[in-house]
Amino acid sequence: MQGVDPELGSRVRRLVGEYGVVRDSINAALAFLPDAAADLAEFPSETERVQELDGACRELIDMLHAADARAESLTALHRSIADGRCTEPAETYEKSVGAALSRYDAQTTRQKYARNKSYIEFRSRVWEVQGEGAMPPLTDAIPAEPGDDGNDSDELEIGGAHIDYRCPLTAALLVDPVINSACAHAYSREAVLQYIASAQQNMVRAKCPAAGCTENLSARSLREAPDLRRRVERGVALR
Numbered sequence: 001m002q003g004v005d006p007e008l009g010s011r012v013r014r015l016v017g018e019y020g021v022v023r024d025s026i027n028a029a030l031a032f033l034p035d036a037a038a039d040l041a042e043f044p045s046e047t048e049r050v051q052e053l054d055g056a057c058r059e060l061i062d063m064l065h066a067a068d069a070r071a072e073s074l075t076a077l078h079r080s081i082a083d084g085r086c087t088e089p090a091e092t093y094e095k096s097v098g099a100a101l102s103r104y105d106a107q108t109t110r111q112k113y114a115r116n117k118s119y120i121e122f123r124s125r126v127w128e129v130q131g132e133g134a135m136p137p138l139t140d141a142i143p144a145e146p147g148d149d150g151n152d153s154d155e156l157e158i159g160g161a162h163i164d165y166r167c168p169l170t171a172a173l174l175v176d177p178v179i180n181s182a183c184a185h186a187y188s189r190e191a192v193l194q195y196i197a198s199a200q201q202n203m204v205r206a207k208c209p210a211a212g213c214t215e216n217l218s219a220r221s222l223r224e225a226p227d228l229r230r231r232v233e234r235g236v237a238l239r
């Protein structure tokens with residue numbers, strides 16, 4: 001362990017803990033944004049403010065990623081100091097953080113945000129106020145950039161037919177799917193049960209949330225989809 005200050009290991013470990021605090025603060029801000037945006041979205045005059053919050057949401061997601069990259073690099077550094085393998089801690093750390101940050105920067109807007117839970121939540125809340133019907137998946141809503149090769153959707157080719165494995169409610173891959181007998185659209189079970197319950201609470205008839213579909217939807221029209229579940233699980237494993 002030539003040249004490495006023996007105190008360094010514990011200082012590094014403390015820093016990892018501090019990034020945990022940073023992470024909590026960023027998450028707290030992220031949790032607050034969707035409500036704020038949904039309130040503003042009620043007013044057409046506040047469109048620009050909603051856009052600003054959209055930008056802020058993406059920035060916070062970037063910050064969270066950067067904090068994670070630093071915490072992970074520090075954790076690895078701590079391990080290599082403890083093992084006595086580390087001779088140049090500052091260089092090792094900078095190099096590892098730099099590599100993680102440039103990998104992230106190289107991603108397209110879609111790759112960074114379209115499947116990010118916080119961003120989906122943000123856009124969904126604004127959509128609930130401003131949009132009509134089910135929100136299109138963000139992989140479609142965010143314009144393609146060079147690097148988005150069009151193979152980014154969750155469509156897998158099965159027997160020559162493209163089947164969409166995304167839930168129209170969550171915009172994410174189906175989880176524990178069930179099928180509406182009325183139209184054969186599939187949804188994630190938990191999401192569709194919540195959707196039906198909230199329609200009941202509002203005393204409106206639930207309609208299928210799939211784009212362009214107007215069929216009715218109720219707990220009684222749902223059927224199990226063991227085949228689809230297997231295909232989804234296999235599809236996830238292939239990715």
Ligand SMILES: [Zn+2]
Nearest residue numbers: 183185208213
């Ligand atoms: Zn449908």
